[in-house]
Amino acid sequence: MNDEFNHFYKKIRDNYKNYEDKIIDLNNYHSDDQSIILLKLNSEISIPDEIGLNPYNFWKIHKFNSIPGLFFIKNIFTNIGQEYWMNRHVSYCLNCYPKSHKSNVQILDQKHKFSKLRWVTLGYHHNWDTKIYSHDDKSVMPVEIKSLCKIICECIGYEDFEAEAAIINYYSRNSFIRGHIDHSEYNLKAPLISISFGLSAIFMIQSSISNVIDYEHDSIIPLLIRNGDVLIMSDESRLALHAVPKILEESNSNKEEKNHLPYDNIRINMNVRQVF
Numbered sequence: 001m002n003d004e005f006n007h008f009y010k011k012i013r014d015n016y017k018n019y020e021d022k023i024i025d026l027n028n029y030h031s032d033d034q035s036i037i038l039l040k041l042n043s044e045i046s047i048p049d050e051i052g053l054n055p056y057n058f059w060k061i062h063k064f065n066s067i068p069g070l071f072f073i074k075n076i077f078t079n080i081g082q083e084y085w086m087n088r089h090v091s092y093c094l095n096c097y098p099k100s101h102k103s104n105v106q107i108l109d110q111k112h113k114f115s116k117l118r119w120v121t122l123g124y125h126h127n128w129d130t131k132i133y134s135h136d137d138k139s140v141m142p143v144e145i146k147s148l149c150k151i152i153c154e155c156i157g158y159e160d161f162e163a164e165a166a167i168i169n170y171y172s173r174n175s176f177i178r179g180h181i182d183h184s185e186y187n188l189k190a191p192l193i194s195i196s197f198g199l200s201a202i203f204m205i206q207s208s209i210s211n212v213i214d215y216e217h218d219s220i221i222p223l224l225i226r227n228g229d230v231l232i233m234s235d236e237s238r239l240a241l242h243a244v245p246k247i248l249e250e251s252n253s254n255k256e257e258k259n260h261l262p263y264d265n266i267r268i269n270m271n272v273r274q275v276f
């Protein structure tokens with residue numbers, strides 16, 4: 001992690017309230033400098049009913065001029081879809097599906113279900129030590145994930161995405177992920193899709209363009225990620241330094257909005273990559 005990023009990361013972790021005015025919340029963002037553009041979709045692509053998505057014209061696709069290739073999409077999932085995907089992400093571990101998935105905990109009983117669960121890998125398993133994917137170390141990639149990611153990539157004009165590896169991160173209120181770059185995949189031209197459910201979080205990403213925002217840490221953008229939000233890191237942003245310094249406590253109004261979700265007090269992030 002570079003010094004500037006590290007410094008800002010710690011400030012947000014320790015006291016994000018002091019920086020609330022710097023955090024971009026796309027639910028309440030009015031850009032007058034054109035640094036974030038809302039794209040309109042005129043696509044005719046039909047969306048299968050069973051994966052819980054809104055029609056394409058409901059999606060709000062934001063493109064960041066300051067971070068080329070970064071897209072932030074809101075309003076993709078229906079409430080039923082959010083419930084379905086959250087349950088699915090939990091079932092990948094609790095019901096041991098697919099059979100050869102990998103997780104930081106081997107057998108998880110209902111009682112201890114989330115306290116120890118940190119990650120599950122599907123498809124080509126990310127080797128946390130060597131950071132090398134191997135043909136000898138993979139499980140079945142669930143078809144619903146493949147289909148979801150293909151549809152998401154099509155909205156930014158990327159037609160050939162093959163979901164080959166997924167890391168599912170499970171966060172409790174005190175969890176975080178330090179700054180890192182995802183560069184283990186052999187194919188770095190394909191986008192990385194990051195889908196989040198449950199608790200909101202602050203996500204930080206560093207732009208390669210400096211002076212994008214006129215403040216102290218001018219090349220680092222902190223974003224508020226809410227339940228159901230999708231980030232796509234493509235082109236230049238595919239190799240951007242990023243981190244999750246903070247999982248947020250729910251306000252009462254946020255809790256009400258999430259009554260349909262099967263789990264509270266957890267954030268689940270699915271990070272899908274094309275490896276080859």
Ligand SMILES: O=C(O)CCC(=O)C(=O)O
Pocket residue numbers: 167169177182194196203242243244269271
């Ligand atoms: O949880 C997130 O939003 C990001 C996770 C992440 O950066 C990763 O898995 O590489």
